[in-house]
Amino acid sequence: MRKLLIFLVGAIVVFSLLGLWYYQRNAYSKEVMKLELLGPANPKAFDEAEYTVKYKNNGNITLEYVRLTFEYPDYTIVPEGEKLRKTETVDDIYPGQERTVSFKGRLVGAENETREAKVSISYRPKNIKARYESQTSHTAVMAASPLTLELDLPQRIDSGRTFSFWINYFSNTDYPVDGLRVIMDYPAGFGFVQSKPAGLDKNEWQLDLLNKAEGGRIEVQGNLQGDVYEQKNFRITLGLWLDGEFVLLKEATRALSIMRPSLYISQTINGVQGYIANPGDMLHYEIFFRNAGQQVFENMFLVVRLDGRPLDLNSVRTEDGSFKSGDNSIIFDWQNIPQLRYLGSGDEGKVDFWVKLKDEWPILGAGDKNFSVKTVAFISQIKEEFVTKVNGKLKFSQLAYFQNEIFANMGPIPPEVGKETTYTVIWRAQAAYNDLGGVKVKTILPQSVKLTGKIFPEDAHLTFDSESREVVWEVGDIEAQQNPQERSIAFQIAFTPTADQQGTVPRIVGSSQATAIDNWTQNTLQVNTLEIDTSLPDDNAVDMIGGTVIGPGGEI
Numbered sequence: 442m443r444k445l446l447i448f449l450v451g452a453i454v455v456f457s458l459l460g461l462w463y464y465q466r467n468a469y470s471k472e473v474m475k476l477e478l479l480g481p482a483n484p485k486a487f488d489e490a491e492y493t494v495k496y497k498n499n500g501n502i503t504l505e506y507v508r509l510t511f512e513y514p515d516y517t518i519v520p521e522g523e524k525l526r527k528t529e530t531v532d533d534i535y536p537g538q539e540r541t542v543s544f545k546g547r548l549v550g551a552e553n554e555t556r557e558a559k560v561s562i563s564y565r566p567k568n569i570k571a572r573y574e575s576q577t578s579h580t581a582v583m584a585a586s587p588l589t590l591e592l593d594l595p596q597r598i599d600s601g602r603t604f605s606f607w608i609n610y611f612s613n614t615d616y617p618v619d620g621l622r623v624i625m626d627y628p629a630g631f632g633f634v635q636s637k638p639a640g641l642d643k644n645e646w647q648l649d650l651l652n653k654a655e656g657g658r659i660e661v662q663g664n665l666q667g668d669v670y671e672q673k674n675f676r677i678t679l680g681l682w683l684d685g686e687f688v689l690l691k692e693a694t695r696a697l698s699i700m701r702p703s704l705y706i707s708q709t710i711n712g713v714q715g716y717i718a719n720p721g722d723m724l725h726y727e728i729f730f731r732n733a734g735q736q737v738f739e740n741m742f743l744v745v746r747l748d749g750r751p752l753d754l755n756s757v758r759t760e761d762g763s764f765k766s767g768d769n770s771i772i773f774d775w776q777n778i779p780q781l782r783y784l785g786s787g788d789e790g791k792v793d794f795w796v797k798l799k800d801e802w803p804i805l806g807a808g809d810k811n812f813s814v815k816t817v818a819f820i821s822q823i824k825e826e827f828v829t830k831v832n833g834k835l836k837f838s839q840l841a842y843f844q845n846e847i848f849a850n851m852g853p854i855p856p857e858v859g860k861e862t863t864y865t866v867i868w869r870a871q872a873a874y875n876d877l878g879g880v881k882v883k884t885i886l887p888q889s890v891k892l893t894g895k896i897f898p899e900d901a902h903l904t905f906d907s908e909s910r911e912v913v914w915e916v917g918d919i920e921a922q923q924n925p926q927e928r929s930i931a932f933q934i935a936f937t938p939t940a941d942q943q944g945t946v947p948r949i950v951g952s953s954q955a956t957a958i959d960n961w962t963q964n965t966l967q968v969n970t971l972e973i974d975t976s977l978p979d980d981n982a983v984d985m986i987g988g989t990v991i992g993p994g995g996e997i
Contacts, residue, residue, distance in 0.1 A: 555582055562574065600665065631673070704731070718798055719832045847897055954970075
């Protein structure tokens with residue numbers, strides 16, 4: 442019983458203390474600690490910024506053990522010996538008491554960047570063991586920088602030619618700025634030569650102390666490789682290192698373009714600019730180089746690189762150059778070419794070589810078509826590329842048979858005067874290397890020959906003009922494929938020899954002409970065949986004797 446009584450008394454004491462603590466806490470939570478942070482809205486870099494902290498005890502309880510913590514914005518220059526985070530112990534704050542405290546520093550940053558300052562105050566209400574904290578912040582937007590940074594670039598330059606540009610900087614702030622760095626981002630293809638003054642590296646410079654209204658200039662020399670009319674962007678930044686980080690203050694971007702160089706390169710093939718080659722052609726290349734500027738060029742090399750599957754690189758021939766099969770290039774040395782040794786203003790020089798195109802080359806897969814050969818000429822860091830299209834091939838054959846599997850021909854062999862003998866004519870067309878459009882075949886039938894009307898396939902577009910005696914086959918389009926697509930037609934003709942043809946081997950089909958438009962080069966391709974007589978060179982069952990016209994009764 443005694444133990445139970447002690448337990449009950451202890452429980453009552455504990456719950457009473459908890460209730461008192463809860464009451465006091467809730468009672469204080471209704472009170473207000475007013476905390477404000479005032480500061481500049483749009484400060485300029487390096488101008489002194491003053492932050493004012495106001496705090497007031499709006500409650501009826503004294504606040505003890507007060508600690509105030511102020512955090513400057515990142516990248517703030519603070520008085521020597523101070524840190525960006527500052528904590529102070531403050532005297533007790535009595536009910537209704539208000540105080541202010543200020544902090545000064547110089548903000549650093551680029552235009553439109555934000556800088557946030559923070560303040561917090563922690564305290565313990567009298568007779569209450571719990572600590573409380575209030576906090577607030579202030580955000581400033583940086584105004585236009587008092588520092589000037591400009592990039593003075595030429596608008597256009599020659600590719601590969603050394604040129605100069607300038608970086609100009611200026612300070613208009615009252616604060617003496619030390620430790621500024623200039624960092625340059627070069628475009629691809631830029632080669633640094635030197636700078637005045639010399640930098641920490643080829644793209645970074647440390648500036649001397651800048652007072653108000655002071656500035657300077659950095660000259661940079663380099664060269665830039667690029668294609669004609671290509672635009673190149675240069676970016677420059679101005680800043681300083683604070684707490685191990687580079688703080689941006691100002692930046693500028695300028696662009697220049699690569700202009701056509703004063704050293705011009707041109708090419709002819711077989712005496713023609715824009716030449717379109719044919720399989721099997723022998724190509725005579727002439728590479729011309731002309732100095733259209735004022736600068737003199739001396740001791741140059743001219744290199745021509747060859748590329749293209751149709752080229753027969755084993756046939757390369759040159760009198761003044763040296764061919765290297767490893768990279769398929771021809772090197773012309775200034776020691777052998779006077780104009781490469783010295784090319785004055787307005788002077789022009791020339792080199793030449795020969796190379797043959799293959800008659801045939803392998804097709805590597807579906808879509809392997811539209812062929813060309815390329816030459817790339819290099820001289821004094823100038824590069825010029827020439828692409829020469831290669832015509833495809835229109836393959837066409839004309840055959841004639843007496844014995845064949847398409848039509849059953851009739852009549853005497855050898856042909857006899859006054860009697861009709863029929864023959865089968867076969868035309869075959871095929872495209873190689875490039876697609877062909879508008880393929881058409883024409884021939885003229887002799888007076889003693891006529892069409893019988895038998896055609897295979899029956900829907901083929903074959904026409905005959907009885908007045909001109911012209912036979913026309915409209916083939917249409919033929920695609921170039923890895924496995925060649927052949928178009929063919931067979932038609933039957935009838936030949937009735939006249940008396941004046943006795944003892945001769947008469948012509949029964951004239952020379953045929955096949956034409957097409959090369960869809961890649963837009964050139965017209967043409968193939969002509971030999972005429973066919975009654976000896977039928979493609980029919981093994983007929984020979985010259987079997988093709989000689991005999992008279993009635995078999996006389997020759």
